[in-house]
Amino acid sequence: MSTNLERVRKVLAGHCELPPQGIDAQTSLVALDLDSLTMMEIGFGLEREFRTSVDDDALSDVTTVGDLVRIVESCLSPG
Amino acid sequence: MTAAVLSGLGGWLPPRVVTNEEVGRELGVTDEWIRRRTGIGRRHVCDPGTSTSDLAVRAGARALSSAGVEATDAVVLATATPDHQIPGTAPAVAARLGMTGAIAFDVNAVCTGFVYALATGTALVRGGLAESVLVIGADTFSTVLDPADPVVRPLFGDGAGAVVLRAGTPEEPGALNAFDLGSDGRHEDFIIVPSGGSRQRSGGRPTDPVGSYMTMRGREVFRAAVSRMAESSRTVLAEAGRDVTSVDRVVGHQANIRILRAVADRLELPEDRLISNIDRVGNTSAASIPLALADGLAEGGVKEGATVLLTAFGAGLTWGSTVLEWPEILLNEGEMTP
Numbered sequence: 001m002s003t004n005l006e007r008v009r010k011v012l013a014g015h016c017e018l019p020p021q022g023i024d025a026q027t028s029l030v031a032l033d034l035d036s037l038t039m040m041e042i043g044f045g046l047e048r049e050f051r052t053s054v055d056d057d058a059l060s061d062v063t064t065v066g067d068l069v070r071i072v073e074s075c076l077s078p079g
Numbered sequence: 080m081t082a083a084v085l086s087g088l089g090g091w092l093p094p095r096v097v098t099n100e101e102v103g104r105e106l107g108v109t110d111e112w113i114r115r116r117t118g119i120g121r122r123h124v125c126d127p128g129t130s131t132s133d134l135a136v137r138a139g140a141r142a143l144s145s146a147g148v149e150a151t152d153a154v155v156l157a158t159a160t161p162d163h164q165i166p167g168t169a170p171a172v173a174a175r176l177g178m179t180g181a182i183a184f185d186v187n188a189v190c191t192g193f194v195y196a197l198a199t200g201t202a203l204v205r206g207g208l209a210e211s212v213l214v215i216g217a218d219t220f221s222t223v224l225d226p227a228d229p230v231v232r233p234l235f236g237d238g239a240g241a242v243v244l245r246a247g248t249p250e251e252p253g254a255l256n257a258f259d260l261g262s263d264g265r266h267e268d269f270i271i272v273p274s275g276g277s278r279q280r281s282g283g284r285p286t287d288p289v290g291s292y293m294t295m296r297g298r299e300v301f302r303a304a305v306s307r308m309a310e311s312s313r314t315v316l317a318e319a320g321r322d323v324t325s326v327d328r329v330v331g332h333q334a335n336i337r338i339l340r341a342v343a344d345r346l347e348l349p350e351d352r353l354i355s356n357i358d359r360v361g362n363t364s365a366a367s368i369p370l371a372l373a374d375g376l377a378e379g380g381v382k383e384g385a386t387v388l389l390t391a392f393g394a395g396l397t398w399g400s401t402v403l404e405w406p407e408i409l410l411n412e413g414e415m416t417p
Contacts, residue, residue, distance in 0.1 A: 036297075036298055037116060037297075037298075037301060037337055040298060040301050040302060041337065041341060043302075044341050044344065044345065047346075048345070055150070056298065056299075056302055062090060065146065069355075
């Protein structure tokens with residue numbers, strides 16, 4: 001079964017060109033050259049992949065791929 | 080039971096084309112920047128002195144010709160950019176089309192206006208007030224755009240599109256049997272021209288030139304547009320007893336190709352179901368759905384017998400959807416955006 005990081009990576013790959021060396025939790029989203037619309041689309045992609053609702057405001061504060069994983073995991077956690 | 084049935088279609092664009100290069104030179108942005116963010120390559124813009132009614136009359140005449148009729152009992156004009164604050168523009172359009180005496184009024188649901196007007200026209204037919212209705216969507220957003228706004232100005236173009244509805248039966252192809260309409264006025268500031276209305280005039284203040292331009296909160300609009308159009312589409316399909324997978328073509332309000340793609344993704348429909356002419360016309364507000372239908376029909380993307388979903392979102396906020404089996408519609412010569 002895919003880890004959440006792998007699932008987030010899959011969503012990112014659908015919306016931007018990932019670096020050839022790959023990405024990990026520390027990869028900066030600035031380095032991926034994502035504009036605000038693309039971040040919205042990634043939010044939609046995460047919602048679809050994880051079947052959850054992702055808050056826009058939370059997305060505006062993310063800086064790394066790991067932040068995205070944490071946001072998704074917080075949306076998935078029951079509490 | 081009487082149903083309203085689609086029987087004619089026509090569109091009209093003002094001849095002046097403004098390319099991304101032209102608009103970009105003035106705003107300091109590139110063709111690539113506009114295309115990547117919006118999918119728009121060019122738009123048509125009115126010449127000075129041309130107004131919404133001029134476009135509406137041309138599109139209306141084409142739709143009447145397509146339907147093979149000379150007149151209808153009613154004219155419903157969807158517009159957010161009427162010729163004047165008072166009166167509504169529809170009576171003048173009706174008169175210029177030779178339909179003095181017809182029921183004629185405007186509907187302002189901004190970019191959702193065409194779907195709202197279609198529902199209104201359908202209600203006139205179902206309620207027995209009209210045997211036939213000319214429904215026009217026409218807007219000249221170039222008149223409310225700040226020429227120096229690099230974010231909003233490239234998005235919009237001027238245009239008009241129209242359909243004819245006639246009385247028929249719910250079983251016929253082209254029958255409009257289901258609508259979903261909604262609004263959320265808590266977010267009226269997401270897309271707004273603040274000046275010129277009673278809110279400003281009642282204060283005795285002179286019209287503020289800057290407030291006469293449209294402002295838009297892009298990120299909020301993007302999210303609301305995608306979620307509302309997808310939700311509304313699912314609602315109207317359920318109302319019509321159709322499954323999402325039965326949709327052959329989605330003709331969404333042409334606001335931004337990325338919004339349309341995100342809607343298709345939410346509906347879990349492949350992108351090739353989308354009909355889009357946004358690259359050639361930009362966002363034409365109330366005109367966008369009939370113009371996209373006309374181009375789709377001319378190019379073969381919209382075919383007789385296809386299940387066609389129409390969905391729109393606009394300022395207000397407003398949203399709306401309908402679904403129909405595409406009937407036999409004859410287009411006029413040259414009915415395609417070049």
